Amino acid sequence: MRFDKKEAYLDLLQSGTGIFLALFIMGHLVFEASILISNEMMYKVTLMFEGFYLFGERHAWIISVLAGIVLVVFITHALIALRRFPADYKRYKIIKHHTKSFAHEDTTLWSVQVATGFMMFFLGSVHLVMMISTPDKIGPFLSSYRVVHEYMWVVYFLLLLSVVTHAFIGLYRVMLKWGIFESDDPKTYRKLLKSAMRGFIVLYLFLGLASLAKYSYIGMTHNYEKTKIYKEVTQ
Amino acid sequence: MKIIYSDALVVGGGLAGLRVATGVKERGHNVIVLTLVPPKRSHSAAAQGGMQASLGNCVMGEGDNEDVHFLDTIKGSDWGADQKVARMFTHCAPKAIRELAYWGVPWTRVRAGEHSAVINAKRVTLTEKQEAHGYITARDFGGTKKWRTCYTSDGTGHSMLYAMDNKAQEDKIEVHERLEAIALIHENNRCYGVVARNLMNGELVAYVAKATTIATGGYGRIYSVSTNAIICEGIGQAIALESGVATLGNMEAIQFHPTAIVPAGILVTEGCRGDGGVLRDVDGYRFMPDYEPEKKELASRDVVSRRMTEHMRKGKGVKSPYGDHVWLDITILGKEHIEKNLREVKEICENFLGIDPVKEWIPVRPTQHYSMGGIRTKYTGESQTMQGLYSAGEAACWDLHGFNRLGGNSVSETVVSGMLVAEYISDFLDSKESAIDINTKTIESFVQKEHQKLEELLGKDEGEDAYELRERMEEIMMQKVGIFRNGVELQEAVDELQELLKRSKNIAVKRSKSRGANPALENAYRTQKMLKIAVCVAYGAFLRTESRGAHSREDFPKRDDANWLKRTIVRWDDENATLPEVSYEDIDIASMELPPGFRGYGKDLTSHHKDTQKRVEEVEKIKQELEQKGANRFEIQEALMPFKEDLPKKYRGFNERLGGIE
Amino acid sequence: MNRELTIDILRYDPNQPEIKPYIASYKIQEQVGMTLFVALNEIRKHHDSSLKFDFVCRAGICGSCSMLVNGKPSLACKTLTQKLDSHIRLAPLPVFELIGDLSVFTGNWMRGLNERLESWIHHKEEELEVDKLEKPMDPDVADDVYELDRCIECGCCVAGCGTLQMNENFVGAVGLNKIARYQLDPRDKRDEKEYYELVGNEDGVFGCMTLLGCEDVCSKNLPLQSKIAYLRRVMAKTALKKKD
Numbered sequence A: 001m002r003f004d005k006k007e008a009y010l011d012l013l014q015s016g017t018g019i020f021l022a023l024f025i026m027g028h029l030v031f032e033a034s035i036l037i038s039n040e041m042m043y044k045v046t047l048m049f050e051g052f053y054l055f056g057e058r059h060a061w062i063i064s065v066l067a068g069i070v071l072v073v074f075i076t077h078a079l080i081a082l083r084r085f086p087a088d089y090k091r092y093k094i095i096k097h098h099t100k101s102f103a104h105e106d107t108t109l110w111s112v113q114v115a116t117g118f119m120m121f122f123l124g125s126v127h128l129v130m131m132i133s134t135p136d137k138i139g140p141f142l143s144s145y146r147v148v149h150e151y152m153w154v155v156y157f158l159l160l161l162s163v164v165t166h167a168f169i170g171l172y173r174v175m176l177k178w179g180i181f182e183s184d185d186p187k188t189y190r191k192l193l194k195s196a197m198r199g200f201i202v203l204y205l206f207l208g209l210a211s212l213a214k215y216s217y218i219g220m221t222h223n224y225e226k227t228k229i230y231k232e233v234t235q
Numbered sequence B: 001m002k003i004i005y006s007d008a009l010v011v012g013g014g015l016a017g018l019r020v021a022t023g024v025k026e027r028g029h030n031v032i033v034l035t036l037v038p039p040k041r042s043h044s045a046a047a048q049g050g051m052q053a054s055l056g057n058c059v060m061g062e063g064d065n066e067d068v069h070f071l072d073t074i075k076g077s078d079w080g081a082d083q084k085v086a087r088m089f090t091h092c093a094p095k096a097i098r099e100l101a102y103w104g105v106p107w108t109r110v111r112a113g114e115h116s117a118v119i120n121a122k123r124v125t126l127t128e129k130q131e132a133h134g135y136i137t138a139r140d141f142g143g144t145k146k147w148r149t150c151y152t153s154d155g156t157g158h159s160m161l162y163a164m165d166n167k168a169q170e171d172k173i174e175v176h177e178r179l180e181a182i183a184l185i186h187e188n189n190r191c192y193g194v195v196a197r198n199l200m201n202g203e204l205v206a207y208v209a210k211a212t213t214i215a216t217g218g219y220g221r222i223y224s225v226s227t228n229a230i231i232c233e234g235i236g237q238a239i240a241l242e243s244g245v246a247t248l249g250n251m252e253a254i255q256f257h258p259t260a261i262v263p264a265g266i267l268v269t270e271g272c273r274g275d276g277g278v279l280r281d282v283d284g285y286r287f288m289p290d291y292e293p294e295k296k297e298l299a300s301r302d303v304v305s306r307r308m309t310e311h312m313r314k315g316k317g318v319k320s321p322y323g324d325h326v327w328l329d330i331t332i333l334g335k336e337h338i339e340k341n342l343r344e345v346k347e348i349c350e351n352f353l354g355i356d357p358v359k360e361w362i363p364v365r366p367t368q369h370y371s372m373g374g375i376r377t378k379y380t381g382e383s384q385t386m387q388g389l390y391s392a393g394e395a396a397c398w399d400l401h402g403f404n405r406l407g408g409n410s411v412s413e414t415v416v417s418g419m420l421v422a423e424y425i426s427d428f429l430d431s432k433e434s435a436i437d438i439n440t441k442t443i444e445s446f447v448q449k450e451h452q453k454l455e456e457l458l459g460k461d462e463g464e465d466a467y468e469l470r471e472r473m474e475e476i477m478m479q480k481v482g483i484f485r486n487g488v489e490l491q492e493a494v495d496e497l498q499e500l501l502k503r504s505k506n507i508a509v510k511r512s513k514s515r516g517a518n519p520a521l522e523n524a525y526r527t528q529k530m531l532k533i534a535v536c537v538a539y540g541a542f543l544r545t546e547s548r549g550a551h552s553r554e555d556f557p558k559r560d561d562a563n564w565l566k567r568t569i570v571r572w573d574d575e576n577a578t579l580p581e582v583s584y585e586d587i588d589i590a591s592m593e594l595p596p597g598f599r600g601y602g603k604d605l606t607s608h609h610k611d612t613q614k615r616v617e618e619v620e621k622i623k624q625e626l627e628q629k630g631a632n633r634f635e636i637q638e639a640l641m642p643f644k645e646d647l648p649k650k651y652r653g654f655n656e657r658l659g660g661i662e
Numbered sequence C: 001m002n003r004e005l006t007i008d009i010l011r012y013d014p015n016q017p018e019i020k021p022y023i024a025s026y027k028i029q030e031q032v033g034m035t036l037f038v039a040l041n042e043i044r045k046h047h048d049s050s051l052k053f054d055f056v057c058r059a060g061i062c063g064s065c066s067m068l069v070n071g072k073p074s075l076a077c078k079t080l081t082q083k084l085d086s087h088i089r090l091a092p093l094p095v096f097e098l099i100g101d102l103s104v105f106t107g108n109w110m111r112g113l114n115e116r117l118e119s120w121i122h123h124k125e126e127e128l129e130v131d132k133l134e135k136p137m138d139p140d141v142a143d144d145v146y147e148l149d150r151c152i153e154c155g156c157c158v159a160g161c162g163t164l165q166m167n168e169n170f171v172g173a174v175g176l177n178k179i180a181r182y183q184l185d186p187r188d189k190r191d192e193k194e195y196y197e198l199v200g201n202e203d204g205v206f207g208c209m210t211l212l213g214c215e216d217v218c219s220k221n222l223p224l225q226s227k228i229a230y231l232r233r234v235m236a237k238t239a240l241k242k243k244d
Helices: A006-032 A039-049 A061-082 A089-102 A105-133 A140-149 A152-178 A186-221 B015-026 B066-076 B083-103 B156-170 B235-242 B301-316 B335-341 B343-353 B409-430 B440-459 B466-480 B487-504 B519-543 B610-628 B633-640 C036-046 C106-117 C139-149 C162-166 C172-184 C192-199 C213-217 C224-241
Strands: B002-011 B031-035 B113-119 B122-128 B174-177 B179-187 B190-198 B204-214 B254-261 B278-280 B326-329 B362-371 B374-376 B389-391 B566-571 B581-586 C004-011 C022-029 C066-069 C072-075 C087-091 C097-100 C103-105
Touching: A006 A039, A006 A061, A006 A152, A006 A186, A006 C224, A039 A061, A039 A140, A061 A105, A089 A105, A089 C162, A105 A152, A105 C213, A140 A152, A140 A186, A152 A186, A152 C224, A186 C224, B002 B015, B002 B190, B002 B409, B015 B031, B015 B156, B015 B204, B015 B409, B031 B179, B031 B204, B066 B083, B083 B156, B083 B409, B156 B409, B156 C106, B156 C139, B174 C106, B179 B204, B179 B235, B179 B440, B190 B440, B204 B235, B204 B409, B204 B440, B235 B374, B235 B389, B235 B519, B254 B301, B254 B343, B301 B326, B301 B362, B335 B343, B343 B362, B374 B389, B389 B409, B440 B519, B466 B487, B466 B519, B487 B519, B519 B566, B519 B581, B610 B633, C004 C036, C022 C036, C072 C213, C103 C106, C106 C172, C106 C192, C139 C172, C172 C192, C172 C213, C172 C224, C192 C224, C213 C224
Parallel strands: B002 B031, B002 B204, B031 B174, B204 B389, C004 C087
Antiparallel strands: B113 B122, B179 B190, B190 B204, B254 B362, B278 B326, B326 B362, B566 B581, C004 C022, C066 C072, C066 C087, C097 C103
8 A cells, every 4th residue: 555645634634624614603703793782893893804903994805815715715625525425326325324224413413514515615605705806895784785685694594504503513523533622531522522512503503693683684774875885884 | 066175174263263273374284264153253252251371470479380270270170181281281371371462462461569459358458569560460260379360351252362363364364254064074083174054155065174173162052041152052062973983071061150140141250259259148148158168259160159059049049030049249349440350241230130230239140151071182182083183172172171160261271272282283284194085975975965964954844843942952951960960850851852862853944944044944953963962961961970070969979089080981973873872081090290189179078099099199209209309390290290292392491480480 | 011022124135136125024022131132032933933143142242243223233132122112123234245134244344354454463573482471561551452452343333334335445443443452552563654554545544524423333332433533643643744
């Protein structure tokens, strides 16, 4: 046999990109949830990412760059993960049958990851491309407009469901995969991780749904005048 | 007809069989192993407690050596063992264990410094020496003067078998799985291999070899409750017997292990008592000290089993729907010890009894466990009456164990006899004598004969039900050829077993008619064979009108050296007979290193042989003379009973111990 | 009190391919403390003597009797019927070659695996001298090695492995555990690079998708997740360290 580093690198890369994306999502949703505090808060967060507090002026392209980086990592992660997918229909049938008859939680969770991965690949790309191309359209009212009047709530709702479950199941798995922070008692450690995974999924879904509801509320109640749509509203 | 040729053929893939195979292969001969199951599933894996080898590394084993191990083994055998074989064995056991350590058995190691242990139900502190740190440690077992039983937690047999099979894989030993030897191929008192049946597709194959080794383990499954794996059906002994040429020895010598769980009959290791566990009766009372004040729970297995039975007969057993039992209490050892050194025991209790042995007592009773008898061989492992047929391990009556085997000597025997017999076989293979001189017609006739027998079983629509015959046989053995035996019941057993044997000629395999894998067919032909073995056991027990080791006659409680210091030898040359031809092989006192004496349990009831006293004096005299001359223990031993000349050269060296060689 | 059990068994005999696989249903009376070993023998004795299944030790130590019990790979001998519903479904382990009914040929699969992973101690130069003292070994290391040596090759982890379902060349938890065992053992002189060549690939540790079926069905309760993670770290480090 040959000493081939490729597989090691791919495995590291898949886990690394996965951890990066999961952490990104954890942060993203928290920042997103600033809307729950107030419109001003959300706006300040937007300004922060546009480098306003650093440069004294707004640079929306920073967001484009950040979103671009995420998109690259996202695509990389997806492409590497793709090699885990059933290679043909026969294999797909086998694993489907196995998952069903075995009725084993962590095996079933994997098919959840495959499904959510698929969903995210399309929804996430749409979202990211939008952020890259029109980074200046972020803000409490602009975002809300998009959510309600451009029907993005459908995309966001589905994306939220898939991204949150995928991220935390993935984190749970990657921790066990490498034994990150493993204790002397691996069986208890796994139980703990599992509970944490469930807890985080519920927490983040709650947070995300609440934020989405708030944007929808704003979107439905705010008086958008056509000309004002693309202008700042506060201050 | 399919014929597969090899230099050596080994039937059985347990420890003994694999060790023979690797040894023969190492000497440059090709070898094939036939097994019923993957080798790693063999019954060797079930040995929990340990392997005896006089390493003397741990503090309670200090001062141990081959001599002490030899004395323990001979006493344990109630002087039934072949002393030369026992010497060869005790000399090679340390070599075998070191070999296994080299091949990967982790063995539990000595940890320098203080540790706590339970001895005689009291917690004591032992201090292990710094220089012994990391060497193989040992635990206490019944009937031994020193802590000599080396172990890997309580999965000793498992770890040995895995290391051995891995070694066999490294050596590229050819293993043919799911092949059952159902007849020997032989001519002019010379064995040329076996007819084997492929259990997956029913095909009959002739395996022709210069040397054939039977290493198929014991025959415990002739009893309805046994600690043995269900594949331990005595088929290896049966095909040797059915040759009409090879002989079996001491078939009546059956060991009952004191502690198998009730009702499943699964063994919990002697290590439980070795590590400090005690036996309690219905009142929770520890009764063994009353019977055996010195060794208590750690008397020899046969003794403990009898004492337990006696105590239960006094009404002190615990009643259960499955009959009486007593309690094994290991709670005193503590959670940590049990989870580390007795984890299989814990799992067995949890899985099959639903109890936690850390907190609760284990229901146990004596249960059939080991077959001291088997294919009678010379010290080389070769049949005394059939050239080219060898046997090793529990399948053989090599005769290391006589009438009672010490705990920890069985797995030890498998590897020691395996390494020795491999050498003797190789010597034979190297000689001109081993040439195969049998023509294909003859081979074919053996295959044809087996084919016809199988067809006959399948062809009948009306006839006896094998399951029924077998169940009855198992019951008879259980009820009438058990721990305590008597003439009346043994006579009944022999009569009834003969009747069953006659009926077994008319077995019909109903409904399940497949010529491929067919469990009903397998059960049918095995039952026929097992019945012959059962008859040999019961008949041998009936004829032996004395009590020796595990063979205990209520009507003849004395050990009768004057008349019975001999081995029972059976042969079955008339296919239509219902009883074997029985003869006896004298055990020569004049060449004994350790002349017959008192084992030290209960009252001394021995009726001594006339030559015993003479030999005792002789031995004493030789010892004194040599000691005065300043001879060392090896020289004295050599003068009493030389054995090294018969050992393969590579195994003659002295065993090094921590204190050096002396 | 005693239930009537309905046991459905997936039956097929490769020697009789004209009879397609079918489910046979048997009804037996449950007894106290009944295991599937007892139940299946009861069926063979009283209902159908052609039923094929494997038992050897019947005490949970040899690994012969693994089968799918209600879809879950388990050792039948230590499965108490009282812990199951009165309707029990039995099927042979997947992945392995079928001998008939519930009997599968785990032997050749495991043999192939052991040969592929060379699962024996590689001493290299060191020779055995049977007369000399054995090599001492740290008692804790010996215990740790035994912990992993407890695997009984029952095949449950193989049958419960999602990865193996899709990649038949995957070594499974049983294989990875073996490598972890030898890597821990100071007597084995193979270095990390040599282990990497055996399992540093898609068919080895990097193919594992951490579905953890193995960990949850292991009949010896081995720390498979933890050991596979350990091996993955070691192998990844080896890849990062090695210069091309």
